[in-house]
Amino acid sequence: MDPTVIQTFTSPVILFFLLGIFAAVVRSDLAIPEAIAKGLSLYLMAAIGLKGGLAVSKSGIDGTVIAALLAGTFAGFVIPIFAFLLLKGFGRLDRINSGAVAAHYGSISVVTFVTAVEILGAQAREPAGFMVAVMAAMEAPAILSGLMLARGFGKSGEAGDPKTGEMLREVLTNSSIVLLLGAFAIGLAGGERGFAEVSPFFEAGFKGVLCFFLLDMGLIAARRIMDSRAITWRLASIAIVLPLINGAAGTALGVAIGLDTGSAAALGVLCASASYIAVPAAMRLALPEADPGIYLTMSLSITFPFNVVVNIGLISAFAAYLTGSGVPTL
Amino acid sequence: MDPTVIQTFTSPVILFFLLGIFAAVVRSDLAIPEAIAKGLSLYLMAAIGLKGGLAVSKSGIDGTVIAALLAGTFAGFVIPIFAFLLLKGFGRLDRINSGAVAAHYGSISVVTFVTAVEILGAQAREPAGFMVAVMAAMEAPAILSGLMLARGFGKSGEAGDPKTGEMLREVLTNSSIVLLLGAFAIGLAGGERGFAEVSPFFEAGFKGVLCFFLLDMGLIAARRIMDSRAITWRLASIAIVLPLINGAAGTALGVAIGLDTGSAAALGVLCASASYIAVPAAMRLALPEADPGIYLTMSLSITFPFNVVVNIGLISAFAAYLTGSGVPTL
Amino acid sequence: MDPTVIQTFTSPVILFFLLGIFAAVVRSDLAIPEAIAKGLSLYLMAAIGLKGGLAVSKSGIDGTVIAALLAGTFAGFVIPIFAFLLLKGFGRLDRINSGAVAAHYGSISVVTFVTAVEILGAQAREPAGFMVAVMAAMEAPAILSGLMLARGFGKSGEAGDPKTGEMLREVLTNSSIVLLLGAFAIGLAGGERGFAEVSPFFEAGFKGVLCFFLLDMGLIAARRIMDSRAITWRLASIAIVLPLINGAAGTALGVAIGLDTGSAAALGVLCASASYIAVPAAMRLALPEADPGIYLTMSLSITFPFNVVVNIGLISAFAAYLTGSGVPTL
Amino acid sequence: MIETVTRKRIEILSDTALLKRVTDAIERAGITGWSVTPVLSGKGSEGRWREERVTGTDKVIVLTIAAQDKAMQLAEDLAPVLTKFGFILSMWDVQVIRGERF
Amino acid sequence: MIETVTRKRIEILSDTALLKRVTDAIERAGITGWSVTPVLSGKGSEGRWREERVTGTDKVIVLTIAAQDKAMQLAEDLAPVLTKFGFILSMWDVQVIRGERF
Amino acid sequence: MIETVTRKRIEILSDTALLKRVTDAIERAGITGWSVTPVLSGKGSEGRWREERVTGTDKVIVLTIAAQDKAMQLAEDLAPVLTKFGFILSMWDVQVIRGERF
Numbered sequence A, B, C: 001m002d003p004t005v006i007q008t009f010t011s012p013v014i015l016f017f018l019l020g021i022f023a024a025v026v027r028s029d030l031a032i033p034e035a036i037a038k039g040l041s042l043y044l045m046a047a048i049g050l051k052g053g054l055a056v057s058k059s060g061i062d063g064t065v066i067a068a069l070l071a072g073t074f075a076g077f078v079i080p081i082f083a084f085l086l087l088k089g090f091g092r093l094d095r096i097n098s099g100a101v102a103a104h105y106g107s108i109s110v111v112t113f114v115t116a117v118e119i120l121g122a123q124a125r126e127p128a129g130f131m132v133a134v135m136a137a138m139e140a141p142a143i144l145s146g147l148m149l150a151r152g153f154g155k156s157g158e159a160g161d162p163k164t165g166e167m168l169r170e171v172l173t174n175s176s177i178v179l180l181l182g183a184f185a186i187g188l189a190g191g192e193r194g195f196a197e198v199s200p201f202f203e204a205g206f207k208g209v210l211c212f213f214l215l216d217m218g219l220i221a222a223r224r225i226m227d228s229r230a231i232t233w234r235l236a237s238i239a240i241v242l243p244l245i246n247g248a249a250g251t252a253l254g255v256a257i258g259l260d261t262g263s264a265a266a267l268g269v270l271c272a273s274a275s276y277i278a279v280p281a282a283m284r285l286a287l288p289e290a291d292p293g294i295y296l297t298m299s300l301s302i303t304f305p306f307n308v309v310v311n312i313g314l315i316s317a318f319a320a321y322l323t324g325s326g327v328p329t330l
Numbered sequence D, E, F: 001m002i003e004t005v006t007r008k009r010i011e012i013l014s015d016t017a018l019l020k021r022v023t024d025a026i027e028r029a030g031i032t033g034w035s036v037t038p039v040l041s042g043k044g045s046e047g048r049w050r051e052e053r054v055t056g057t058d059k060v061i062v063l064t065i066a067a068q069d070k071a072m073q074l075a076e077d078l079a080p081v082l083t084k085f086g087f088i089l090s091m092w093d094v095q096v097i098r099g100e101r102f
């Protein structure tokens, strides 16, 4: 086993996540005020966006960047189809719920990505800055894809359901896309000099903020699954198998289009991750009949911890294997 | 044109402000939780107060400081009179609303000042530390001045309206004055050594916090003007012309009493800026008949962005012109 | 008088606390949003836990650590008995309220401890890292002790009152214990290398966050006593005398079991401090008839400021006297 | 004696994400105003929840005061989607001053 | 069977900045207690607003339970300033236990 | 015309620390759901308070809609402890749609 898989467990970031899970399991009243959690997540998105923009301002844009953006968008459209079939078939979910869950798995989780960047960075496999833009590009397509699957391709939704155009506008202007891409643009425009001014705030605090945020995610994820009633063993299995398959496929796709080890792994993590912020909000609006008890519990309480604690390590090792860059000495 | 005017646009602080405006315009759901925004503003006030106190603990107090305090207080009383006449005449507002708006323009905006300090600092024109005390001194006088104008000088307000004494106490103990002057006193008392202990928190994070806060101000300012109904083109013009005139006059006054370029510019910015926190709260209480849709939209949605994006740069250039310190090479 | 007692007053941490009291006294509307205050307290607990765990990961665990843990637990059980007798006798409180107040004085205040660590550190008397674990061990015993006193040892509480077992589980899983010990464990596991990653966040910001938090505590403590009606001069005296006696006794106990000056002083501070977060919550649940107007006002509005502003300095000097380490030159 | 008139007060519990559905219906009913208040946690047929705005599962209560006929129009409008959207609607008579504004 | 008595419940929507005006009136009416609850956003004749405590435009609902006569006294006291201050006042009958305390 | 039925709406003001006491009683009365809303500040016989979650002195209002008989059962259950725990309980009739769920 790649030693980097084990190393994950000594990172304070992961340890705080496990502490959150522990606190929820012993029914502690520990809770991060929700305004703080929201503030921390805005901070993380601004910081990762700035950092990505700064990196691209140095490296410039070339064919690989375009290829990665196209690959990400493609994956965002295609993953839901595969997920939908698995959910309807093996998972025994109805069409509406299958479509809703599929949309979550095609889209991405910013915090999973950020955690992966930390872990990959500690392995000297820092992904390229443009992967932030790839992440932003992958947020929306799966929502469209999942909605079409849920509603059946021909039909256009009940009267009173929001129009696809309206949905699209809402998805493209949702806060995480605007903040990520906005900060990315600021990093690109400001460059090294602009970043120097704000770097003590956005860089020095980053890991500590991530610790706190993952503490909260651990609490929320574990509390949700403890209260959950809707999850069968079939759905739980899918919530583990999907990130494994999507992660491997995404990594392979990344290597195929010529990404470096870290960036290919990051693409794998994006494919493996499931949204639990942007997509649930969109689904509540577009498919209110779908059960949040299913899609949130799968993405947030099973897939998210699995990715953070196990799968990022696996994907990193797999990327290193594929690119032949071997196991880094630490 | 002074290159420093253009340079404003590459500062991340300003870019985040523009991002906030952009997000509001495309109707994104991006929002900073209000507890976070409040916390950031307390942080900014404590930090600027400490910094000012520390600077004065080094430089000491002399005749220039007294002159600047008197000049600021004088401006606070006089600007509302000029503004009132303009608002009643050209602006076609009634007496109550003219007085309420005038009070806003005579008072100051802490965030505009803080942004100016950042921008002036980047131009090697850092204002003197005592300007923080001048800012605090300028918060209250305009409220009294504006109230007297709104109520007519002879009359004493309706039964049930708060007494002027009560108003005065409330204005002098409002949170921003207490925190600014309190932190100023702590900086003065603690000096270099006391500050060293807390400087990583208050200094290193400052620009980043300001970025976030201005992101929020951009959102709030733009959302407000998009929902506004009460603003005529006459009022909108006044919201641009007043800061231009007040800024120029304040800068000239500063140069006349012997302030250095940065401090004279800072006095200009204080005169140009309009309150959107302390004064609205006071007006809601003392003049509930006045329309917040007018005074908030003018000060927050027009004057504030104009000052931050354009006017600070102009004032800085004007101060340099007056003191003959020319255009700094960067 | 030990110069370190006076030195307390030039620390920004204490000055911000006094500013909070001042703001409340002049009835300013200054207020820290409650979500921010909660977030800051979580930060302080995580930081102090991490720091303690890191220190122990370097120093290891020996007989002194065990002795300190036992001494703290012992004090937690015994202090309430002594306090109970004083409150019922001299204080003229009834049994229920005496027991409730006694529980507060036997337990500890994290913020008092953190402030003491800062002040002792500035005097080159930094307490040992394991004192954080001692603090955690002292949180719960006093609650049990106080409850038994309040209910009379024989009786088992009214029907509907929570069972002792249930109470115990709640006390042991309360957020501050879980976060303190969790972060302690993470510090222990991660060691120097793990801590390096997060130290800019948890270490550099620490003093500044403490300033802000104490500003809030000053506001809350002073506002409470200004609104209070339930405090007699007898109770007010007890709220001063108890921390003096407990502080001296705790310090002596610490020296007796062989702790160094800083750690003995820290044990004294823990004994002297009274809980105002964990214990009130437990009492509200277990003894709803007890009057929060008494126990909160005593612990939060009298004992807490007395400890922070006066008693920590006294205890430090006393510890230095007992260990013969004299007055440090600064 | 001041004059009071009787109006309906309607309160609708809704997911925050679906708030616009509620306020659109209020506007369709020709009602001039409303206020939105927060909800922290709750329990229903789908089990407990607590405020987790991070996952968009938070709820609000929309309250509006309106004349009887408009109130009924609002109730009629929302009735068919109550179950689908999980809204909870309750209404009762209240006395108000300045009745002409509602 | 427990005994319940009828009291008035009054709710007043007010700008946070004007809260003291409301609670002073409640005290003048001789009512012993009240509670203040938050409001997040709303719409009225002056258009939409949302919580922006940064600009002091936030609102609260003050709720108080009182005997009929005191409730009417409160309503009478506030009626003349309702429009000036933009308050919205509604009241209705509720049953309470421990009626002697209100 | 849609059909509305009459139910009781009960609101209980409680210390946050005692919330579980309230919701346990609601469950004992066989009521299926409730919602918890925040309170910012207030005044009562023990004087003023304001939200100080740092000291655990914050309060909430629990609201639940239930059939008459279950509502009375809840009131009976809580009546003996109202004073001890400092709860304030008020209830009134409301019209609801989808009455079968309450």
Ligand SMILES: Nc1ncnc2c1ncn2[C@@H]1O[C@H](COP(=O)(O)O)[C@@H](O)[C@H]1O
Residues within 6 Å of the ligand: D032, D033, D034, D035, D036, D063, D064, D065, D066, D102, E013, E041, E042, E043, E044, E045, E046, E047, E048, E049, E059, E086, E088
């Ligand atoms: N009919 C209504 N029902 C409930 N709240 C209302 C109503 N009308 C106005 N409001 C609230 O009162 C505020 C001020 O209304 P207005 O005085 O009409 O501008 C609005 O922003 C709403 O929060």
Ligand SMILES: Nc1ncnc2c1ncn2[C@@H]1O[C@H](COP(=O)(O)O)[C@@H](O)[C@H]1O
Residues within 6 Å of the ligand: E032, E033, E034, E035, E036, E063, E064, E065, E066, E102, F013, F041, F042, F043, F044, F045, F046, F047, F048, F049, F059, F086, F088
């Ligand atoms: N008449 C009332 N109407 C509404 N809320 C009240 C009333 N009396 C008391 N309260 C609330 O209940 C809390 C406790 O009241 P008490 O038990 O009288 O100290 C107060 O702080 C208020 O928040």
Ligand SMILES: Nc1ncnc2c1ncn2[C@@H]1O[C@H](COP(=O)(O)O)[C@@H](O)[C@H]1O
Residues within 6 Å of the ligand: D013, D041, D042, D043, D044, D045, D046, D047, D048, D049, D059, D086, D088, F032, F033, F034, F035, F036, F063, F064, F065, F066, F102
């Ligand atoms: N009887 C009730 N009274 C008050 N609130 C309720 C009631 N039933 C459900 N709720 C609220 O409505 C939400 C959704 O309920 P449900 O649709 O039954 O899952 C719950 O989480 C509660 O917040």
Ligand code: NA
Residues within 6 Å of the ligand: A079, A104, A105, A106, A107, A108, A109, A246, A270, A271, A272, A273, A274, A275
């Ligand atoms: Na994915």
Ligand code: NA
Residues within 6 Å of the ligand: B079, B104, B105, B106, B107, B108, B246, B270, B271, B272, B273, B274, B275
């Ligand atoms: Na001004």
Ligand code: NA
Residues within 6 Å of the ligand: C079, C104, C105, C106, C107, C108, C246, C270, C271, C272, C273, C274, C275
């Ligand atoms: Na103690």
